[in-house]
Amino acid sequence: xxxxxxxxxxxxxxxxxxxxxxxxxxxxxxxxxxxxxxxxxxxxxxxxxxxxxxxxxxxxxxxxxxxxxxxxxxxxxxxxxxxxxxxxxxxxxxxxxxxxxxxxxxxxxxxxxxxxxxxxxxxxxxxxxxxxxxxxxxxxxxxxxxxxxxxxxxxxxxxxxxxxxxxxxxxxxxxxxxxxxxxxxxxxxxxxxxxxxxxxxxxxxxx
Numbered sequence: 001x002x003x004x005x006x007x008x009x010x011x012x013x014x015x016x017x018x019x020x021x022x023x024x025x026x027x028x029x030x031x032x033x034x035x036x037x038x039x040x041x042x043x044x045x046x047x048x049x050x051x052x053x054x055x056x057x058x059x060x061x062x063x064x065x066x067x068x069x070x071x072x073x074x075x076x077x078x079x080x081x082x083x084x085x086x087x088x089x090x091x092x093x094x095x096x097x098x099x100x101x102x103x104x105x106x107x108x109x110x111x112x113x114x115x116x117x118x119x120x121x122x123x124x125x126x127x128x129x130x131x132x133x134x135x136x137x138x139x140x141x142x143x144x145x146x147x148x149x150x151x152x153x154x155x156x157x158x159x160x161x162x163x164x165x166x167x168x169x170x171x172x173x174x175x176x177x178x179x180x181x182x183x184x185x186x187x188x189x190x191x192x193x194x195x196x197x198x199x200x201x202x203x204x205x206x207x
Contacts, residue, residue, distance in 0.1 A: 001065070001095050002085040003049035011035050012181030018047035024064045024094075025051060029071040036184050048091070055090045062130055065094035086115070088122050096126045096134060101206070104139040104162055108154040120161050137205050138163035140198055143170045163205075166198040 001020075008015070019031035020042055030042045055061040069080065082095040096102060104119060106112045116139075127134050139162040144151045146169070158164055171191035177183045186192065 001048070001091045002044055002083055003046050003052075003091075004085070005044040005046065005048075006178070007083050008041065008043040008045075009181055010178035010183040011041055012184075013041055013043045015043040015045050018045045020044055021047045021051055023068045024048075025054065027064060027067045027071075029073065030068050032072065032074070039184065052089045052091060061090055062093045062097045065091075066098040069098060088118060093122075093126065096123060097131050099131070099134060101135040101137040103137050103165065104158070105142055106139060106154065106158060107143045108141065108145070108148065108151045110150075113154060113157050116158065116161065136162055137202065138165040140165050140168060142168040144168060145170055165201045165205075166194055168194040168198075 013033055013035070015031065015033075017031075022028070023030050032040045032042055035041050055064065058064070065082075074080070082099055084092045084095045102123060104116060106116050123134070123136065139158045141151070141155055141158060141164070144154075144167050146167075151167070155164060155167065169190045171189045173186065173189040174183070174191040177186040177189075
């Protein structure tokens with residue numbers, strides 16, 4: 001759901017048809033691409049940015065992703081991960097309206113802490129007005145350098161708002177793989193080890 005399409009490029013996927021944009025604006029099923037045996041992806045494109053302005057005048061605009069997802073043929077045991085854009089516009093609100101749980105992802109930095117506070121207020125408003133089933137699962141600090149004081153400061157501030165699920169170390173291997181569009185082929189890295197621990201933390205939260 002991010003017009004920057006960084007996640008799409010990280011998996012080496014392209015979509016010249018702007019399928020996600022058309023699915024949302026037409027309230028149709030989402031395009032689904034197979035990445036590997038147990039992973040599929042709905043690719044994003046820069047065209048999705050038009051939806052931010054075009055959907056503002058639409059009634060029920062916060063439910064368009066939910067409607068499209070309900071029309072998408074997926075196995076019953078599918079786990080859907082929604083990748084939100086960094087701004088809290090129509091696209092992010094659609095994600096929060098559709099999701100059963102929310103994980104805040106933040107990099108160490110002062111500006112990011114201000115954004116986290118805004119996210120907290122927005123999430124509470126979505127819970128109260130639109131999606132009372134939305135659960136706050138926790139937060140993950142990413143691209144972190146443990147030697148920097150800002151990392152620990154951010155961890156403390158994040159912990160005041162959400163349960164801290166884990167800290168992901170900065171890792172050149174992960175950076176190279178995402179840039180090359182081969183992230184799904186990466187098998188060993190410090191960051192992957194850290195993400196595995198986050199998954200372990202999520203087990204009791206989701207049960």
